[in-house]
Amino acid sequence: MALAPSSLSSGDLLADRRFEYARLLETDGDFAAAADLYAQALEIAPGWAACLFALASAQAKAGNATAAREAFETLLALDPEDHFGASLQLSLIGDEPAPDIAPPAYVRALFDDYADRFEASLVEALQYRAPKLIGAAIERVRHGKIFAHALDLGCGTGLMAEALSERVGHMEGVDLSPDMVAAARAKGLYAALREGDVVDDLSRAGEAYDLVTAADVFVYMGDLAAVFAAVSGRLVPGGLFAFSVELSEGEDWVLRPSLRYAHAPEYLGRLALAHGFLIRSMEPADLRLDRGEPVRGLVCVLEMPRAAHSVEIALPARMPEVAAMPAAEAVVLADAEGLPLPG
Structure with missing residues (x-):
């Protein structure tokens, strides 16, 4: 999902800079390097859910299924309402069965972010x-x-x-x-x-x-x-x-x-x-x-x-x-x- 603007800052300037550099690397297709920078940002701001989601996604795109699974599991523990759809991602990259429905918090966040350009x-x-x-x-x-x-x-x-x-x-x-x-x-x-x-x-x-x-x-x-x-x-x-x-x-x-x-x-x-x-x-x-x-x-x-x-x-x-x-x-x-x- 697209990250909402409100989730794109950790409140720490150094962590935010690493996050932005990582996003640029993802745009260039260097997912492994992006994952490394996301991990560095999380060392500075360990409870930053948006960065944890970005890390998990970058690891998945880099082909690191185990690391991606661990990051999505950590995110789901941090955000049990599942605003980022981690449970859906886990069912695609692991052995978890797909949820019967998408998490309501994920659907709500997705379309609240999407409404003005839907x-x-x-x-x-x-x-x-x-x-x-x-x-x-x-x-x-x-x-x-x-x-x-x-x-x-x-x-x-x-x-x-x-x-x-x-x-x-x-x-x-x-x-x-x-x-x-x-x-x-x-x-x-x-x-x-x-x-x-x-x-x-x-x-x-x-x-x-x-x-x-x-x-x-x-x-x-x-x-x-x-x-x-x-x-x-x-x-x-x-x-x-x-x-x-x-x-x-x-x-x-x-x-x-x-x-x-x-x-x-x-x-x-x-x-x-x-x-x-x-x-x-x-x-x-x-x-x-x-x-x-x-x-x-x-x-x-x-x-x-x-x-x-x-x-x-x-x-x-x-x-x-x-x-x-x-x-x-x-x-x-x-x-x-x-x-x-x-x-």
């Missing part, structure tokens, strides 16, 4: 398209539908609200990052905005929704069972749950070197079945660019059926292997999948 960086430079793709998928499933009461999970700066501005009467948003919530509030598109965890927000007492969206949110969550359960408890019959994920073609979910999670369509299908959803569409798409290459993902629209009954569905091999899915209407998956429709 749209310029992501939308303009990386061609981020998830909100528009989700909006288009919703339109294909419910052409012309006006939703009465929607909730945007991980609302960020409000790009999902922009994509659905003419489709929703009352839209609420929730995000972990207070700075992202402030950016969304400035657009004036949400009837209500809250700072907090998405599962906690869904679990609070409140009205039901006829639409729940999550654009580029589940890349910070591996195990999605809790959020599927929480959404299913807040949707009205016939309500839609529309979201994007990055695509895993192997494991149910996996943490990538980007520190973002990817999910397999088979896993999403099992979760949909377990929590009573009907799969209305599950479409592959390029969500954004990463180092100039498209990031493959899925744009999914699930429905909470109006009636509980089952139909047998023969799914293509690349789609979720679900033998019987709750169904209320005719179309189960996109016509492009070539599926038999229930009569």
Whole structure:
């Protein structure tokens, strides 16, 4: 993650100078020399978390896995809330299993730091398209539908609200990052905005929704069972749950070197079945660019059926292997999948 400006000073001039020289060496690709200078800075300012993170990262880039692991472990002990995502890094360079979700403190710090340049960086430079793709998928499933009461999970700066501005009467948003919530509030598109965890927000007492969206949110969550359960408890019959994920073609979910999670369509299908959803569409798409290459993902629209009954569905091999899915209407998956429709 990018280091926040507030973390870039130890309060000791000599330590700060070594830190800055080390960053210059990293820019030049001399990671071993940078690690040596970071270590010198830590001898002067031993409790400096940002420098410890920089040391661990430089050691990893230099190929010193053991030294990197030790530094990340020390950082995690110093910062148990894990603002720097050390637990994620440890799972990539060691034998530690990946956390079920990214540490909330890490996600909050990441986006608080990113909020003021989020749209310029992501939308303009990386061609981020998830909100528009989700909006288009919703339109294909419910052409012309006006939703009465929607909730945007991980609302960020409000790009999902922009994509659905003419489709929703009352839209609420929730995000972990207070700075992202402030950016969304400035657009004036949400009837209500809250700072907090998405599962906690869904679990609070409140009205039901006829639409729940999550654009580029589940890349910070591996195990999605809790959020599927929480959404299913807040949707009205016939309500839609529309979201994007990055695509895993192997494991149910996996943490990538980007520190973002990817999910397999088979896993999403099992979760949909377990929590009573009907799969209305599950479409592959390029969500954004990463180092100039498209990031493959899925744009999914699930429905909470109006009636509980089952139909047998023969799914293509690349789609979720679900033998019987709750169904209320005719179309189960996109016509492009070539599926038999229930009569």
